[in-house]
Amino acid sequence: MLAPSYLNGFYPSSIPTGSPSQWIVAVIEGDLLVPSYNSSGTASATITSDQAGPLRFFRERSLCVGQWQGIDCEVWELIPEAALSDGFVRVELRSLLAQSGDAEFSLISRALQLLDWQAKNKFCGACGGPNLASVTEHAFQCQPCQISQYPRISPCVIVAVVKDDKCLFARHPNWPANRFSTLAGFIEAGESAEQALHREVFEEVGIEIENIRYVGSQAWPYPGQLMLGYIADAKTDKITIDGVEIAEANWHRYDQLPEVIAPPTIMAGRLIQQFILESKAKYG
């Protein structure tokens, strides 16, 4: 099936259409194996089925991910030895996502999430019996209980907190000294996205927010997060870090940003770009 234009060329599905060739996302221990001529510059995470021939030997499992531009897409999990194959190079997932376009981002996120979900749902959570995979959808079902398990998506909020021409940038304790980003956190059971925003920002930096604006969402395969992106105004500029989730937080003017920030291909970077655009229009 050809995806409608609003789906950025990618159509998520568990059923192959039988297209003459396929796109393969090749995964090794959470990293991706990509054609080596794409390892720098404008990288592509996908391998054509013609190129992928030599990798079949190393394949442990595969799943249909959907269709991209009408072409079937599969994810292959490979054993680590596959990385030694001529013509391919192993690339860390995060660096590849940072330079992926919208459709490829969707494809990789879905591929990795499905692999992780399949690996962690072999048994029924209610009775402990073995789950059987459905042939018509990405679902597992326990025969005695008839309970179905679908890939679990965990919604998170991510927010650029803004005060006039400045944005709040925070550093997690395990990050390098010069890397800063926007605030983010999981939505708790029973919470709305707005409640999670107020809570997370207050917990992490002691700031109350108002005037929350939704920017967009993005799947984030660590392993099944859905990032809901917002910009919000801070009521005060006094920062009180929690010292646990946040090691350091500072205000930065739109033209004096931290040295290392997220690229605009991922949601944190998209929010920062939006803040810069709005600030330039207002204060530039």
Ligand SMILES: [Zn+2]
């Ligand atoms: Zn069961």
